[in-house]
Each structure stands twice: as C-alpha cells, then as structure tokens.
Amino acid sequence: MAEKEHFEALQRDGATFFTPLHASRAPFSSTEFRESPHDVEIEVNLRDYLDVLLRRKWLIGSILFAVFVTTAIITLAMxxxxxxxxxLEFTLQSPKVTKFEDMTVPQTQTREFMNTQSKLLISDSxxxxxxxxxxxxxxxxxxxxIETENGSGLMSGIGSLLKRLVGHxxxxxxxxxxxxxxxVQQRLLKSFMKSLEVKAERDTTILNLAFSSENPAVARDVVNTLIRSFIFWQMDKKVQSASLANEQLGKQIDLARIRLEKSEAExxxxxxxAGIVSLDSRMNLIYKQLExxxxxxxxxxxxxxxxxxxxxxxxxxxISGMPMVIANLLIQHLRQHHVVLVSExxxxLVVFKPDYPEAKRLKAKIDDVAAKIADEEDRILQAIRNDYLAAVKNxxxxxxxxxxxxxxxxxLNDRATQYNILNREVTANKDIHQSLLQRAKEIDATMGADISNIQVVDNALLPVxxxxxxxxxxxxxxxxIGLMLGLAAAFLLEFMDNTIKSVDELSDRFGITILGVLPEVEDGLKDKLDDLVVCDPRAGFSEAIRTTRVSIQLSTTGVGxxxxxxxxxxxxxxxxxxxAVNMAKAFTAAGEKVLIIDADLRRPRxxxxxxQAVPGGGGLSELLVExxxxxDVLRATDMKNLYFIPAGLLPPNPAELLASKRMHQCLEELGKTFDRIIIDGPPSVGFADVLVLSSLVNGVILISTLGKTHRQALSLFRSSLANINAxxxxxxxxxxNVQSRFGGFYSKYYYQSYGYENRSPERGTEASLEGPKSSAAS
Structure with a gap:
C-alpha cells in the first residue's frame, strides 16, 4: 500500500522527475539512419512481383476457383x-430481260449496297x-x-390478355x-431481332443469316423463310414500284395530252x-418571193x-479592138475589101497620079468602105451602151x-414571233407526251420480266x-477472368497493405542498417524460444542471434x-x-557480464x-520511486554473469519515472558494474517511454517483422529519434519465413550450408560441446 501511495504522489509531482535529454551525442555512424529516405529511388524488379504472388497465392487461387465453379454452374444451368x-449472294444489278431501264436505281458502291441489304434483312416489316x-x-x-389455350394467331393471344385485364x-x-x-407485336419483333444475326463476308457480296432459338427446327425454318420472304419481298417491291410508276405516268400522260391540245388550239x-399558213420558206409565198x-x-x-x-x-x-468587132463578119468582109482597094x-499611084479618074474612083470606093466600117463600129458601140443602160434599169x-x-x-416576222412561241410550246408538249407514252409502254413491258439479283448460296440446315x-x-x-481478378485483388491488397514486405525495403527505402535476420522458429522449438540460444545453439534462430550480436559489436568500432x-x-x-532475452544470453555466452532490464512498465513480460529470479524484492518501478x-531489485539468473531487473509494479506514469534523475543515476551506476546493459522497452508508437529511454542509452535497436511493421510507424520512429538526436x-x-524468397536465400546460403538441417545426433553433440569455445572466441 505504501508503494501505491508513493506512485500517486509521483503522478502529482511527476514534473520534478524529468531531466533534460542529452543533446550532445556521438556522431551518427554508418549504422544510423540516413537523411532524406524519401529521396531514395526504389527499384522494382520481377522478383518483387513474384514475391507478391507467392504471398497471396491462396487468395488468387480462391478467387480463381470461385469464378471457375460459378461459371461452370451457370453455364451448365443455361x-x-x-x-x-x-x-445469300447479291449482284449489284439485276439481269436484264429487256433493254429498258428499271424503275429502281442500282447502287454502284458495293459496300453501300451490302449495308443497305443488311438493313433491309433486319427490317421490322x-x-x-x-x-x-x-x-x-x-x-x-x-x-x-403465350397462353396455353385454344385459338390461333395474334388476336387469340391479345384476346386472352384482354380477358385477364377486363375480367372476361x-x-x-x-x-x-x-x-x-x-x-405484343413490338415485344415479338424485339425478341426476333435479338435472335437474328446478319453479317457480310469480307470482300464479297455474300451475306450470312443466322437465327438462334431453343428449338433447332424453329431456327432452321426462320432462316429459310426469311430468305424466301426477302426474295419475294424484293420482287414485290419492284412490281409495286412499276405499278405506282405506271399509275403516275398515266396521270402525267393525261396532263401532257391536255396541255398539247390546248397549245395546238392556241x-x-x-x-x-395573223394570216400565217406556214413559216416554212417552201410553203410561205412571201418568203418564196423574197428569195x-x-x-x-x-x-x-x-x-x-x-x-x-x-x-x-x-x-x-x-471599139476597133473589141472582140465583138473583130468577130463581126460584116466588118471582117469590109476590112478585107478595104485592104484590096487600098492595094489596087x-x-x-505608081503609074498614075491621084487625079487620074480611075485612081479617083478607087479612092472613092476606099472611103466608102472605111465609112461603112466606122458606121458598123458605131452601131456596135451603141449596142454595148444600150445593154449597159438596160442592165442598170433592170x-x-x-x-x-x-x-x-x-x-x-x-x-411577217413580226407576226411570226408569237407564232413561233406558240409553235415551240406545241413541239415541247408533243415531245413530253411522246416520251411519257414511250416510258409507259416500257414499264408495261418490263413489269414482272426482271430476274431477281439475289441467289441462295446455302439454305439453313437443322442444327444438331x-x-x-x-x-x-x-x-x-x-x-x-478469375486469374485476372485474383491478381488484381492480390496487388490491390498489397497496395493497401502498408507493412514492410522485404528486408531490402528497410535498407533501400528507409536507409536502415540490417543488424540481423532471424528466421521463423520451428513449431517444436517454440515452447523453449526464450532459452533457445542456450538449449539449442545449433538452431538457425540461435545462429542468427549470435550473428546479430557480432554485428552489433563490430558495427560501432571506433565510433562509440x-x-x-x-x-x-x-x-x-x-x-x-x-x-532481448536471447541477445542478453548471447552476450553472456561471449564472456560479457550482462544486465537485462525490463523497462516495459505497461505490459512487462x-x-x-x-x-525463478523474481520471488520478491520489487523491480524497476520501485527502484525509481526509491x-x-x-x-533489492538486482536479481541473478541461472546463467552465470547474467542479471535481471524486473519491471515491478505497474505505475500510473511510466514516462515520468523513466525520465527521472533516478533512472539516469541508476544506469550510470550499473554501467560501472556490467559490460552490457540491455533494456527491453515498450513499443514506440503512442508512448513517450521509448524516446525517454533512447536518450539514456548508447544505441537503439528496432525489431521489425515483415508483414507487420507499418511503414508510417517506422518513418515516425526514425523521425522521433532524429528529433532527440538519439x-x-x-x-x-x-x-x-524461410520458405519465402528471402527466407529461402538465408536458408540455402546461410543455415543449410554448414549442415544445420538434418544433422546427425553424433555431430550435433560434438557441435554442442564445441559451441562455447566458438562463442568465447567470437
């Protein structure tokens, strides 16, 4: 009761027990945390993904099995x-029985044509x-x-439906x-279209028609009926188009005839x-006279x-030289006679003088002939002049x-302008009337004469x-899908799992030195795990403890x-x-005088x-409250040079007790007696005890467990130690786990190399006898 009252007094006056933390510490060694761990680039390789798959294999297998079984059940139940x-095979244009054009315009583009035919095949009609x-x-x-009742056709089903609705x-x-x-019609059409499939074969004019049904006979009959109905439907469309065109042309012919008759009458x-018989020059008198x-x-x-x-x-x-004068017979005769007279x-005159009578007579004849020639020439000249004047007058x-x-x-032309307008209108109306009559005759000739451009390649057979x-x-x-879902779930859980997954992550991502790696202990050794380093020194766990002890001893050489x-x-x-217990025993086996203190004043173990060493006498809490x-609190154990201080009673203010001057004084005093003092502290998250103890020791060692230690907790722990310069x-x-990727590595290259697995009793006994020497030498 006195001790409990003293604890309550400490809780009231706890502030007096705090001492300043040691600000001056030895400089950090290579084993201490590194700065800016977040700046370290994390390398992800294939082995990391393989490790995820191995750790989540049961999840992946379970999802795969569940998806497989569910699919199998649903599939078999369908x-x-x-x-x-x-x-069906299509040709772009129908074969022509006649030379006349068809009423429907053929599509010249194969793709457009096939798309059109596909849409027609899935039409509601x-x-x-x-x-x-x-x-x-x-x-x-x-x-x-459908109702299982007598009656047939759509009306029967609708009648039964109405009877149910209106109460008969x-x-x-x-x-x-x-x-x-x-x-009902829309529902059936929707069901039909859902089961129908029309697909064109690539680079051909062939269409595949497929219909799905629970009844194979129905599926076959639907496809074959659809093919026949489509062919008949196409032919009916052509006949219907021709009939409509013929009817429309009849109306247009009547209108054209009326317009023609009206224009001819006008x-x-x-x-x-206007008095116009014809404008043709061959029939019109005015044009003929003018011509x-x-x-x-x-x-x-x-x-x-x-x-x-x-x-x-x-x-x-x-005029004398004119051709008509030269050609005149009279003038020619006169000129010849004149030449004879002149000669005579x-x-x-050679014999006689000009006065000679006979000479005078010849001279008179010559002058008379010359006068006749001149008169004849004047007459011809006057005739030429008269012909010219007559031509001018004509x-x-x-x-x-x-x-x-x-x-x-x-x-006449002025009057013929309107005549020509009316005549052109008559001609145009006559041409229109004639072309419509010709087209109507062509339609009558081609109606029903076209051969279908659709050929059946394969009829549907009964599917078996x-x-x-x-x-x-x-x-x-x-x-x-199950494997993909399993992998997705595995990597999703891996992403959501914020714990440390590998040893390399501690060093590469957080810059933490790995002092040792302790394997999972076999089930047969777990009951003596606290004393395993002594009772089974050849166990993998024991060897790992000793390796860690050597790592701690050598990691700070020359630093502190x-x-x-x-x-x-x-x-x-x-x-x-x-x-902590096994490390204490490993240091003791190495020849050191070791003290282990249980400083977990919240849940001591x-x-x-x-x-056997705690029959009474109190513990650390009683020591700190004096x-x-x-x-009184220092206990010897059953192992030589190994001593122990228990936690004692659980105080209400553990942090204040651990931060007291008494704690610092006791550690200083105990340091003079023991070679190694190992303090088993409480967990770091949520408690200030670890920060207080970190300021009182020469080094802090963190125990990490893959798959359990959280990254945020680890980062917070390092930051807290850095803040107090611990x-x-x-x-x-x-x-x-030695079966995992890292465990297999350590098991293969560390634990199994020296025959720790499957060792014989003789070698095991001999090794146990040599163990202390090796430990002492270490």
Whole structure:
C-alpha cells in the first residue's frame, strides 16, 4: 500500500522527475539512419512481383476457383441455344430481260449496297412477315409468354390478355385492343431481332443469316423463310414500284395530252388571225418571193457590173479592138475589101497620079468602105451602151421589188414571233407526251420480266449442336477472368497493405542498417524460444542471434560504445522481449557480464522468463520511486554473469519515472558494474517511454517483422529519434519465413550450408560441446 501511495504522489509531482535529454551525442555512424529516405529511388524488379504472388497465392487461387465453379454452374444451368445459318449472294444489278431501264436505281458502291441489304434483312416489316408465315406468335419456343389455350394467331393471344385485364368482359375497347396488339407485336419483333444475326463476308457480296432459338427446327425454318420472304419481298417491291410508276405516268400522260391540245388550239387560232399558213420558206409565198427576188437581184447586179466594164473598155480603149468587132463578119468582109482597094490604089499611084479618074474612083470606093466600117463600129458601140443602160434599169427595178418583199417579210416576222412561241410550246408538249407514252409502254413491258439479283448460296440446315452455351470457352474465359481478378485483388491488397514486405525495403527505402535476420522458429522449438540460444545453439534462430550480436559489436568500432542498448519495436507482438532475452544470453555466452532490464512498465513480460529470479524484492518501478535499492531489485539468473531487473509494479506514469534523475543515476551506476546493459522497452508508437529511454542509452535497436511493421510507424520512429538526436544502430528482422524468397536465400546460403538441417545426433553433440569455445572466441 505504501508503494501505491508513493506512485500517486509521483503522478502529482511527476514534473520534478524529468531531466533534460542529452543533446550532445556521438556522431551518427554508418549504422544510423540516413537523411532524406524519401529521396531514395526504389527499384522494382520481377522478383518483387513474384514475391507478391507467392504471398497471396491462396487468395488468387480462391478467387480463381470461385469464378471457375460459378461459371461452370451457370453455364451448365443455361438452356441450350441452337443457331441455324444460311447464305445469300447479291449482284449489284439485276439481269436484264429487256433493254429498258428499271424503275429502281442500282447502287454502284458495293459496300453501300451490302449495308443497305443488311438493313433491309433486319427490317421490322420483313421480320413480321416471317413471324406471321411461321405462326411464331403461337410457338412456345419463340413466344415464351403465350397462353396455353385454344385459338390461333395474334388476336387469340391479345384476346386472352384482354380477358385477364377486363375480367372476361364482353365489351372490348378497340383502342385498348389496338394498344395491346402493338405491345405484343413490338415485344415479338424485339425478341426476333435479338435472335437474328446478319453479317457480310469480307470482300464479297455474300451475306450470312443466322437465327438462334431453343428449338433447332424453329431456327432452321426462320432462316429459310426469311430468305424466301426477302426474295419475294424484293420482287414485290419492284412490281409495286412499276405499278405506282405506271399509275403516275398515266396521270402525267393525261396532263401532257391536255396541255398539247390546248397549245395546238392556241397556235391555230393565232395563225388564222395573223394570216400565217406556214413559216416554212417552201410553203410561205412571201418568203418564196423574197428569195426569188434576191436571187434575180444578185444576177442583175452581176450582169450590170459586167456590161458596165465592157462599156467603159469600149469607150476608153476604142471599139476597133473589141472582140465583138473583130468577130463581126460584116466588118471582117469590109476590112478585107478595104485592104484590096487600098492595094489596087497604091499600085495605080505608081503609074498614075491621084487625079487620074480611075485612081479617083478607087479612092472613092476606099472611103466608102472605111465609112461603112466606122458606121458598123458605131452601131456596135451603141449596142454595148444600150445593154449597159438596160442592165442598170433592170437592177434598179429588182432592187425596188426586193425592198418591197423585204418589208413584207419583216412584217411577217413580226407576226411570226408569237407564232413561233406558240409553235415551240406545241413541239415541247408533243415531245413530253411522246416520251411519257414511250416510258409507259416500257414499264408495261418490263413489269414482272426482271430476274431477281439475289441467289441462295446455302439454305439453313437443322442444327444438331448447341451454339450456346460454349462450355469450353466459358470455362477457359472464367479461368482467365478469375486469374485476372485474383491478381488484381492480390496487388490491390498489397497496395493497401502498408507493412514492410522485404528486408531490402528497410535498407533501400528507409536507409536502415540490417543488424540481423532471424528466421521463423520451428513449431517444436517454440515452447523453449526464450532459452533457445542456450538449449539449442545449433538452431538457425540461435545462429542468427549470435550473428546479430557480432554485428552489433563490430558495427560501432571506433565510433562509440554500445554498452547500453535499448531494444524496442513499433508495435507489440513483434518479439522484442524474446530477442532481448536471447541477445542478453548471447552476450553472456561471449564472456560479457550482462544486465537485462525490463523497462516495459505497461505490459512487462521478462518476469515470466526469469520467474525463478523474481520471488520478491520489487523491480524497476520501485527502484525509481526509491522504495527499493539496487541491491533489492538486482536479481541473478541461472546463467552465470547474467542479471535481471524486473519491471515491478505497474505505475500510473511510466514516462515520468523513466525520465527521472533516478533512472539516469541508476544506469550510470550499473554501467560501472556490467559490460552490457540491455533494456527491453515498450513499443514506440503512442508512448513517450521509448524516446525517454533512447536518450539514456548508447544505441537503439528496432525489431521489425515483415508483414507487420507499418511503414508510417517506422518513418515516425526514425523521425522521433532524429528529433532527440538519439543513436539508432539499426534493425533486426524477426520471424523471416524461410520458405519465402528471402527466407529461402538465408536458408540455402546461410543455415543449410554448414549442415544445420538434418544433422546427425553424433555431430550435433560434438557441435554442442564445441559451441562455447566458438562463442568465447567470437
């Protein structure tokens, strides 16, 4: 009771027990934490992913198995669906029986043409034609909602539906009947389109038609009926188009005939009024006269020019040399006679003088002949002149007549303008009427004469093997999907799991030195785990403890002493107390005088390990409140040079007690007696005890467990030690699974290399005898 009252007094005056933390510490060694761990680039390799898969293999396998079994059950429970398939070949243009053009315009692009045919095959009108032909409304394998009652056709199903709705009323509303008829029709069409599949083969004009149904006969009949109905439907469309075109052309022909008759009547009335018989020059008198006058005028003009030239030549050059004078027979005779007379006269003048009577007579004859020649030439010259004047007069007369005829023609042209307009309208109406009559005759000739451009390649056969469900494919897909889901779940859990996964992560990511790696202890050795380093020194765990002890001894050579060590962890259950006990015994086996202190004043455990040394006398808490002395709380264990101070009673203020001057004084005093002081502290997260103890020791060792130590807790622990300038030696990895990637490495290259596994009793006994020497030497 006195001790409890003293603890309460300490809780009230706890502030007086705090001492300043040691700000001046030895400089950090290579074993202490490194700066800026977040700046370290983390290398991810294939082995890390393989390690995730190995650790999560049961999760992946479970998901894979669940997906596989579920898929298998669902697949086997599904109703078999049969698919029947048929094939159609299309040509871009129908074969021509006649040379006339068809009423439908062919599509020249193959892709557009095939797309159009595909859309036509899945049209509602064609689908309903097939449904009615096969009476699928009353087929239970197609219409699952059909009533099992007498009656046939769509109206029977609608009637039964209306009877249920109106309570067998004798009066049925027509609008209600129409509405339900439309609902049934739309439902059946939707079901039909869902089961129908139309697909074009690549780079061909062949379409594949497939229909799926629970009844294989229904699937076959639907495809074959759809093919026949489509062919007939296409032919009916052409006949219908021709009929509609013929009917429309009949109306247009009647209108064209009326317009033609009206335009001809208007033309005749205008011609009678204007006095126009015809505008054709061969039939019109005015145009004919004008043409004749123009021809005559041109000839007269040419004749006048010729005679004018002849007259001018005769006057200017003389008439004697004109061809017509030379050719005149009278003049030729006179000139010959004149030449004879002149010759005789000249002969006579040789003998006689000109006064000779006979000479005078010859001279008179010569002058008479010359006068006759001159008279004849004057007569010819006057004739040429008269011909020229007659030609001029004739030309002038024809020109006057031409002007009169031209005036009459221009007047006729003025009147013929409207006549031509009316005549052109008559001609156009006549052409339109004639072309419409010709097209109507062509349509009558081509109606029903076209050959279909659709050929059946394959009719649908009765399917004997179900198309769905595809058991093998579903199971293979389920395995793939299950594996993907399993991998996704594994990596998702791995991503959400914030614990340390590998030894390398401690060093590479957080810059923490690995002091040792302790394997998972076999089940047969767990009951003596606290004393394993002594009772089974050849065990892998024992060897790892000794290796860690050597690592601690050599890690701070030349830097500072590691006489006082604090062993802690981020959370409870990571094995810090067990490791502290075995480390203490390993240092003792190495020849050191060791003291282990249970400083976990919240949940102490070492008093259970050294139960034979704790019969009474109090512990650390009593020592710190000065109700006990060091001699009272210091206990010897059953191992030589190993001493123990239990935690004692649990105080209400552990942090204040550990931070008291008394704690610092006791550690200083104990350091003079013992070579090594190992303090088993509480977990670091959530308590200030570890920070207080870290300031009192020469080094802090963190116990980490893969898959349990959290990254945030580890980062917070390092930051806290850095804030108080505590010395962090490194971490000991505990409970490494030797079957995992890292465990297998250590087991293969460390523990098994020297025959620790499957050793014989003789060698084991010999090794046990040599063990202390080796330890002492170490």
């Amino acid at each position: 109703t078999p669906i049969y698919k029947a398939t048929g094939r 064609l689908a309903w034609r097939v449904i009615e032909t096969l009476d699928l409304v009353n087929n239970p394998s197609f219409n699952t909602d 009323s004798s009066e049925v509303d027509p609008s209600e009947l129409e509405r339900h008829e439309a609902e 033309l005749n009335r205008f011609a009678q009024k 004749a006058i123009n021809t005559a005028l041109a000839a007269a003009h040419a004749e006048r020019l010729s005679k004018e030239a002849l007259d001018m030549q005769a006057r200017e050059a003389g 006269y000249e002969d006579m 030309e002038d007369g024809l020109r006057v007549q031409a002007e009169k005829a031209k005036a009459q023609a221009m007047d 093997i179900a198309d769905r469900p595809r058991i093998k494919l579903n199971l293979f897909l389920s395995m793939g 002493s590691t006489q006082k060590l604090l062993i802690t962890s981020t959370t409870e259950g990571e094995g810090k107390s067990t490791i 070492l008093h259970k390990v050294f139960s 109700t006990r002395s060091l001699e 010395r962090f030696l490194g971490s000991i990895v505990n409970r490494l």
